[in-house]
Amino acid sequence: MSEEEFEDAVADGLDALPEELTRMMSNVVVLVEDEPPEGEDEILGLYEGIPLTERDSGWDAGALPDRILVFRGPTLRACETREEVVEEVAVTVVHEVGHHFGISDERLHELGWA
Helix, strand or coil, X not given: CCHHHHHHHHHHHHHCCCHHHHHXXXXXXXXXXXXXXXXXXXXXXXXXXXXXXXXXXXXXXXXXXXXXXXXXXXXXXXXXXXXXXXXXXXXXXXXXXXXXXXXXXXXXXXXXXX
């Protein structure tokens, strides 16, 4: 899968989120990177930031956007078909957006978004 096709899959994953949810997202950017940070070889996505549930009134004074990262390399290595990649990317997007809303890994696993 090309870089452009992978980025399109990430965009499709975001487009599949309910509009009510995307309207509540605040100061967050979604990026595609080739590989995760060193030592995190198996992760497919990463949320970096302050979840909405932990932000206080002074939080936004000069705050950089939170980042949701989706990693192309590990995703492509974990999947055998284009369809699997598209499905895994969608799950990864939901999982990392869940972290933006303050949902823990444990709860996301319970909900089937692991």
